[in-house]
Amino acid sequence: MLEVAPVSWIEERRLWFAEDYWPTEASEEAVQLAGTHPDRPYTPPLHPGLPVSPAEVRARQGRGFSSLTRRHRRRRHGHGHEQEQRRTDIDLPALEAALDAASAAMGEGLVDLVVWHTSTGLALASRGNAAPELASAWHAATREVRAMLPHADLPDAGTYHLVGLEDRRLAVLLHVHPDLGACVTVDLDVVAVDSLLASSLPQLSRDLAATSKGY
Amino acid sequence: MIEELDGTIDDIRRQVGASLVALDLWESGSALSLAGFGTTPATGPMLHRVTEDLRHAATLAGSRLDDYHVLTVGGGAVVVVSRPHLSAALLLTDDAELAWVLNDVVPAVRAALDAASV
Numbered sequence: 001m002l003e004v005a006p007v008s009w010i011e012e013r014r015l016w017f018a019e020d021y022w023p024t025e026a027s028e029e030a031v032q033l034a035g036t037h038p039d040r041p042y043t044p045p046l047h048p049g050l051p052v053s054p055a056e057v058r059a060r061q062g063r064g065f066s067s068l069t070r071r072h073r074r075r076r077h078g079h080g081h082e083q084e085q086r087r088t089d090i091d092l093p094a095l096e097a098a099l100d101a102a103s104a105a106m107g108e109g110l111v112d113l114v115v116w117h118t119s120t121g122l123a124l125a126s127r128g129n130a131a132p133e134l135a136s137a138w139h140a141a142t143r144e145v146r147a148m149l150p151h152a153d154l155p156d157a158g159t160y161h162l163v164g165l166e167d168r169r170l171a172v173l174l175h176v177h178p179d180l181g182a183c184v185t186v187d188l189d190v191v192a193v194d195s196l197l198a199s200s201l202p203q204l205s206r207d208l209a210a211t212s213k214g215y
Numbered sequence: 216m217i218e219e220l221d222g223t224i225d226d227i228r229r230q231v232g233a234s235l236v237a238l239d240l241w242e243s244g245s246a247l248s249l250a251g252f253g254t255t256p257a258t259g260p261m262l263h264r265v266t267e268d269l270r271h272a273a274t275l276a277g278s279r280l281d282d283y284h285v286l287t288v289g290g291g292a293v294v295v296v297s298r299p300h301l302s303a304a305l306l307l308t309d310d311a312e313l314a315w316v317l318n319d320v321v322p323a324v325r326a327a328l329d330a331a332s333v
């Protein structure tokens with residue numbers, strides 16, 4: 001066991017302070033010492049001025065070595081364009097119940113009703129004569145509409161988009177929640193527009209909004 | 216023709232009333248804006264494009280688009296009526312009830328556009 005002479009830490013600091021010389025750059029000796037290894041041989045650089053190893057670079061630039069032994073906390077590396085991942089849970093039984101209630105309220109005037117997930121356009125539930133492509137078709141259209149609005153110098157989209165179809169039919173595109181979109185197609189010869197807009201659609205909007213919860 | 220379109224705008228203004236904030240008239244085939252007030256040059260072409268997207272969506276959904284659609288926006292609604300020769304977009308305030316828009320405004324605009332197209 002080596003005998004180490006007792007060193008006064010305070011005395012060392014006093015002597016260092018009294019030197020009145022505090023260089024801001026690492027001395028060459030210190031760099032070489034940091035760049036060496038007790039077991040590995042020192043390899044001088046091929047050309048003068050080139051660093052030998054990353055350790056020498058760190059010593060020369062004064063970055064030190066303390067952080068190499070401390071585990072960094074993982075940071076999120078974002079590039080600025082990523083969208084925050086919102087996790088949502090859609091209560092499917094409640095969704096089915098909401099559609100049942102809407103079907104009962106509109107009766108014979110309901111042609112079809114489909115609800116889709118806005119992120120993917122996949123249909124979650126439907127009523128009436130809803131073809132499989134209905135959800136994706138209207139989903140794409142609603143995305144285009146919302147993307148267009150800023151370019152047309154118009155305000156942000158609201159809840160309803162009423163689209164007139166042939167044969168006195170009306171398709172109402174609902175955007176009730178960031179996660180859910182819906183399309184209700186009604187026959188205007190059967191359903192009164194006033195009651196549709198005053199009660200049936202708002203109730204459906206509320207019911208659909210209640211089925212999705214973020215976590 | 217411009218005078219006739221100004222007359223069409225006046226007709227629409229008279230029928231819609233104080234709820235009308237902005238109006239744009241464009242040619243249905245080319246989306247070229249012909250007359251209007253309160254809108255930017257991009258409004259008509261953008262809404263024309265939306266109408267075409269809706270037309271495509273309606274076809275995919277097994278139906279066909281009629282000549283109107285109404286989009287609620289923050290503070291009001293945008294009514295688009297697209298006839299064979301002329302199309303129009305109206306920006307209405309939120310005191311315009313949607314039922315009134317569907318039952319009264321859309322037919323009035325339709326008639327005005329058809330009269331201007333003759």
